[in-house]
């Protein structure tokens with residue numbers, strides 16, 4: 001595909017000259033690891049309504065139903081492995097002097113691939129939080145037990161109900177993640193990979209980076225909202241495009257053209 005080759009070459013050329021690179025990822029990056037995306041034909045939101053699963057109101061109404069879905073997701077993710085897209089990004093986190101990875105994913109596959117300092121905009125499947133926000137408990141704590149010993153789990157400090165440590169619709173993002181995102185948009189190159197770009201505030205970051213002077217690109221086999229806002233659209237799966245860009249980048253480094 002000539003257009004695709006041209007896009008890969010252009011992206012590699014931009015990366016070769018950059019010292020600061022910020023990347024925003026979404027569910028599409030984990031698709032090749034077998035984790036379902038949210039939107040689209042086989043997406044989670046084609047089977048469930050977000051307001052039944054991913055809001056504080058849904059949890060208050062039926063914590064067992066919500067936990068059933070998260071437990072299932074924890075099981076799937078525990079059995080999954082990072083794919084080529086996660087692996088390339090992990091190598092880039094060591095290659096570029098200023099590299100920031102912001103993710104909307106709660107699966108921690110970027111961390112498992114070896115990317116350090118990942119900014120988790122929407123929290124983590126592996127963190128728990130006291131629903132009562134009891135003063136004895138930390139804000140969030142880790143629990144990677146699969147399956148959980150008790151469902152729904154109870155707070156080890158106050159014995160009250162525990163919720164997943166993820167951000168739901170209608171909730172604010174963690175303050176430290178917002179601060180990191182504000183820094184990440186000040187960069188030479190900003191890439192959005194595997195996200196439909198419809199959930200704010202993550203969806204607005206590419207345009208914000210571009211407004212601040214970054215060169216921007218999107219990688220998505222079904223170019224969507226962000227393709228129109230970006231300088232370049234790479235219409236391919238992340239696990240295919242990123243290794244190609246990496247190979248091209250190596251050729252650029254070796255003085256190739």
Ligand code: OAD
Nearest residue numbers: 026027028031037038039104194195196199220222237238
């Ligand atoms: P979506 O499911 O909305 O979008 C996934 C995107 O990945 C789509 O645009 C697909 O075309 C693309 N895609 C699919 N396979 C791909 C592949 N192999 N390589 C690259 N791209 C691929 O997921 P997000 O944009 O991450 O929030 O969704 C954002 C937020 O909405 C999620 O964090 C979640 C969800 O509701 C909450 O639960 C709060």
